[in-house]
Every structure is written in structure tokens, then in C-alpha cells.
Amino acid sequence: MSISPSYTLRNKRIWVAGHGGLVGSALVRRLQGEGCEVVAAPRDSVDLRRPDQLERWMREVKPQAVFLAAARVGGIYANDTRPAEFIYDNLMIQSNVVEASRRVGVEKLMLLGSSCIYPRLAPQPIPESALLTGPLEPTNQWYAIAKIAGIKLGQAYRRQYGCDFVSVMPTNLYGPGDNFDLMQSHVVPALIVKAHQAKLANAPTVEVWGTGSVRREFLFVDDAADGMVFLMKNYSDEGIVNLGPGSDVPIRDLVSLICKVVGYKGGVRYDTSRPDGAPRKMVDTSYAASLGWQAHTPLQAGLEATYRWYLDHVASQERRAVA
Numbered sequence: 001m002s003i004s005p006s007y008t009l010r011n012k013r014i015w016v017a018g019h020g021g022l023v024g025s026a027l028v029r030r031l032q033g034e035g036c037e038v039v040a041a042p043r044d045s046v047d048l049r050r051p052d053q054l055e056r057w058m059r060e061v062k063p064q065a066v067f068l069a070a071a072r073v074g075g076i077y078a079n080d081t082r083p084a085e086f087i088y089d090n091l092m093i094q095s096n097v098v099e100a101s102r103r104v105g106v107e108k109l110m111l112l113g114s115s116c117i118y119p120r121l122a123p124q125p126i127p128e129s130a131l132l133t134g135p136l137e138p139t140n141q142w143y144a145i146a147k148i149a150g151i152k153l154g155q156a157y158r159r160q161y162g163c164d165f166v167s168v169m170p171t172n173l174y175g176p177g178d179n180f181d182l183m184q185s186h187v188v189p190a191l192i193v194k195a196h197q198a199k200l201a202n203a204p205t206v207e208v209w210g211t212g213s214v215r216r217e218f219l220f221v222d223d224a225a226d227g228m229v230f231l232m233k234n235y236s237d238e239g240i241v242n243l244g245p246g247s248d249v250p251i252r253d254l255v256s257l258i259c260k261v262v263g264y265k266g267g268v269r270y271d272t273s274r275p276d277g278a279p280r281k282m283v284d285t286s287y288a289a290s291l292g293w294q295a296h297t298p299l300q301a302g303l304e305a306t307y308r309w310y311l312d313h314v315a316s317q318e319r320r321a322v323a
Contacts, residue, residue, distance in 0.1 A: 005236040007065075007108050007164070009229070010035040015063035017041065017048065017097060018070030023112065023170070025177045026225035027067050034229065039063055049092040055100045066109040067228060068097050071147075074184050076139045083142040090146035098153050098165065108164045110232050111154045113240060115171040115283050117144040125284040128169070128240050137278075155238050164236055168228055171244040171283045175221030175302060176309035188218060188303070191255060192310055195262040205267040206259070209274035212252035217282045219245050220302035223295040230293045242283040245295045254299075261303045 014031060018024040019040040031038050039061055041048070046057045048070055072089035079086055094111065101109045118126050119134030131151075136144045154165035174188035182190055191208070198206040227243040235241060249257075255268055288294070 005234055007233050007236070009065065009233060012064045012107075013037045013039055013062060015039050015041070015058075015061070015066045017066060017068050017093075021069060021071075021073075022173060022175065022177045022179070022221055023224065023228075024067075024069040026175065026221040027069060027228060029222065030225040030229050048096055049089060051096045051100065054096050055103060058100050058104045058106075062104065064107045065232065066097065066101055066106050067232070068094065068109065068111050068150075070097075071112070073143070075186055078184055079140045079143055086140075087142040087146045090143060091149060094146070094150035094153060098150070098157060101165075102157055102161055102163055106163075108166075108232060108236075109154070110228060111150050111165065111167040112228070113147045113151055113167055113169045114143075115169055115242070115244070115281065116140050117147045117151075117169070118283075120278070124280045125282040126242070127284045128242055128287060131240065151240060158238055166231065166235055166237065167240045168231055169240050169242045169283065170219060170224045170227070171242070172216060172218050172281075173221045173224055174218050175306050177221070178306060178309075180310055180314045187216070187251070187254070188258070188306065189310070191258045192262065192303075192307055195259050195264040196307075196310070196315065198266055199262055199264040203266055205269040206264065207269050207271055208251070208255055209271050210251065210276040211272050212255060212268075212270050213250055214276045214278065215248045215250050215280045215282070216254070217244050217248035218254070218299060218302070219243060219295060220297040220299075220305075223297050223302075227288065227293050227295070231288075231291070235291060239287075241288055241291070242285050243288055243293075243295075244283040244285045245299075246285045246289070248280065248282045249299065257300055258303060258307075261300065261307050 014036045016024050016027045046053050118130050120137040122130040151167045154167050157163040158165050178189045179185045180189045180193050194206050
């Protein structure tokens with residue numbers, strides 16, 4: 001099989017695995033402009049952890065390209081309390097999709113990693129070469145090890161079988177379709193819910209964990225999907241590629257911006273007894289930029305779109321449930 005970095009999606013059948021999630025739904029939106037047919041595996045009959053079900057479905061549907069956005073995901077609490085699920089489910093999903101893609105002759109496959117798979121004390125900003133150079137963050141090591149195994153699996157299939165399998169490494173994502181459950185959500189949706197509830201209750205302050213001084217980067221999920229489609233069409237190599245906004249912000253600034261977007265005019269109380277985490281976590285996006293891609297959604301615009309989605313899809317349902 002000859003591998004070329006130029007790959008067209010036009011008139012192709014594309015399987016977005018995990019189409020209902022944050023990344024998968026953004027990929028479905030982005031692919032609408034590519035002149036391709038997007039297919040989805042029905043969750044009630046195709047369990048990606050079951051190789052027999054998966055291969056049967058793939059032989060019937062015959063996808064030509066695959067975006068592997070399906071994963072067991074969650075915040076620190078979920079990772080810490082369900083480590084077996086996080087490592088087993090992700091290992092099985094990746095292994096089965098990669099092997100079935102080889103067996104049925106998929107032309108191109110993209111595996112999605114996450115910036116949390118880099119070493120806990122990686123240099124900042126984090127270059128792709130930092131992978132496997134130091135210990136992982138203990139709280140999400142189960143997820144990280146599974147995702148690293150997926151990347152290595154794709155590289156091995158590329159080397160041994162000549163499969164055109166590539167891997168991308170998106171950083172912290174947010175946007176429409178995010179998880180707004182406070183027990184499981186990441187920082188952006190959690191802060192949106194807190195600020196929204198404080199606004200409704202006319203609360204004098206909203207509580208935020210930590211000092212607010214650490215810096216984090218946030219990539220709008222539709223930008224991430226755009227980067228993935230760009231790389232699917234224009235990149236073919238063994239190395240992983242970071243996707244990020246190219247800039248980061250102090251959490252304190254993020255909180256101020258979210259309060260502004262939500263319209264909450266009260267104060268902010270920082271619970272400094274809570275841990276801050278790493279002082280900075282940012283990926284180096286110079287490689288993606290050299291290939292011709294960069295993010296384009298400003299943080300405030302992305303937060304506004306996310307808040308609108310939350311009001312339409314989450315807050316409105318909660319109101320109806322109470323009524």
C-alpha cells in the first residue's frame with residue numbers, strides 16, 4: 001500500500017467512531033462541508049469492545065476512512081475511582097478498531113490521543129518529542145497508558161502492514177456537546193454551570209478551587225475538528241501532532257471571561273486550600289503550524305458558543321424537569 005500525505009475525503013464513506021461525544025459531534029459538523037458520507041455505528045448493536053460485532057458491522061458498511069474519537073473519558077474523580085474501566089475500555093476500543101480497519105481495508109485512520117498523556121513534568125510548551133520521557137500524572141495514568149498504547153499500536157501497524165494510520169494530540173477541549181455534570185466535568189463547563197447558577201440565585205460570590213494563578217490552554221472543539229480533518233487530508237507520518245490554540249491564560253482570567261459571558265456580576269472566592277495542579281500545561285503547536293494549520297476561534301467567542309449550547313440543551317431541560 002503506497003502512503004501519500006494527500007488524501008481526499010470527497011465521495012468517501014467516513015466513520016466517526018464516538019459521533020455522539022464532544023469531539024465526534026464536532027467532527028460530524030466539520031465533515032458536512034467535505035462532500036463525503038458520514039456513517040455512525042449504532043451503540044445498541046455494535047459494542048466497540050467486542051471485536052466480532054465491530055468487524056461484522058465494518059464489513060457491511062465498508063468505511064474508507066475512520067476518525068477514532070470513541071473513548072472512555074472523565075475527570076480526575078472518574079479516573080481515580082474507575083481505573084479498570086478507563087484502561088480496559090480504551091485498550092479494547094482502540095485495539096479492535098485498529099485491527100478491524102486493517103482487516104477490512106480501511107484507507108486511512110486517525111487515532112486521537114490527549115495532552116494529558118505527556119509526562120507530568122514535561123517541558124513547557126510540550127513538544128511531541130516529550131512523549132514517554134518521564135512519569136505520568138498519577139490521577140489519570142490509566143487513561144494515559146491506554147491512549148499511549150493506542151498511538152504505539154497505530155505506529156506498529158504502519159511499520160509492519162503499511163497502514164496509513166496517524167495520531168493527533170489535542171489539548172484541553174471545550175465547546176458545544178461538553179459534559180456539564182459537575183461530578184464529571186472539566187474546568188470550562190464546571191465554571192459555566194457555577195457562574196450560571198450563581199447568577200440565577202443572585203449569589204454574592206462564586207467559589208473556584210485553587211489560587212487562580214496557574215495557566216491553562218483551551219481549544220474550541222470545532223477548531224480541533226478542523227485540525228483533525230486538515231491532518232487527515234494533508235498528513236501521513238508516524239509522528240504524533242499536537243493540536244492547541246497556541247496560547248494559554250491564567251485560570252483567574254478564564255473565570256473573569258466566563259462570568260462576563262454568563263452575565264454574572266458577583267464576586268469570585270478562591271478556595272486556596274484546594275490544589276492548583278501543575279503551574280502550566282501547554283502544548284507546542286509549531287509542528288502543526290509548519291504543516292499549515294492553526295486554531296482561529298478566540299476564547300471569548302468559543303465560550304459564548306458553549307454557553308449558548310448549555311442554555312439550549314442542558315439548562316432548558318433542567319428547568320423543564322423542575323417544572
